[in-house]
Amino acid sequence: MKPLDYIKRFITISPEIEMKLTDMMREHSYRRGDIIRGAVNLSTYAFYIVEGSARLFYTQKGKEHTFSFSFASEFIMLSRFLIMRHPDTVAIQFLEPTKLLFIPHLKMKDLIKEAGIQPDEAAILFITTAMSQHMLTLEERLDVLQTLSAEERYRWAIRRYPRLADCANATQIASFLGVTKETIYRIRAGKYNR
DSSP, X not given: OOHHHHHXXXXXXXXXXXXXXXXXXXXXXXXXXXXXXXXXXXXXXXXXXXXXXXXXXXEETTEEEEEEEEETTEEXXXXXXXXXXXXXXXXXXXXXXXXXXXXXXXXXXXXXXXXXXXXXXXXXXXXXXXXXXXXXXXXXHHHHHHHSOHHHHHHHHHHHSTTHHHHSOHHHHHHHHTSOXXXXXXXXXXXXXX
C-alpha cells in the first residue's frame, strides 16, 4: 500500500488534489550505510520505505543506540521524544539499498485543510487504530526487554522482523535488544549460557 492509499481509504479527494499531494512527495535512493541526520530533517517529513530497510538510532556518549527498525512498505516510526532529547544525533541509517519516499506532512495537512476536506469518522477511527497499534508495538518491546532472557529477546526480534539478520549487524541488533554484541555472537553460535 502506498501512502496516499491510506489517505484515500478515509477521505474522498479529487484527482487534482491527489496530483498535488503526489507532487509534494519525493523519492530518493540511498546506498547501504547512508544516513539522514538531525532533528530538523527528521521532523519536517514522514518517511515511507518503498523498498529496502533502515534503522532509527541516536548517539549518546559516543555510542550508537538503535531505537527501531523499518522495512519495505512501512513508515519509519519517528519518536518526537527521541528527536527532542537527541536533536543533534538522532538519525536514520539505511541497512541496504533503499528507496525512500519523503512526505512533507505539514504541507500535506495544510493542502487538505485548504481544500476543505474534513476527515470523517472512519479517518478518526484509523488514526486511533494506528496510534493504538504503535502503542502495542512499544508495549510489546518493553515487555520483551523487561521479561525475556537475551536469547529469548533475540528469537523474538528475528520472528518479529524476519529480514533483520540479513540487514542489520550484531552491534545494531544488540543495541536494539539491550545486550552486548558478544551475546548475539554466542546466541547465533549456539553457545549462549544464561
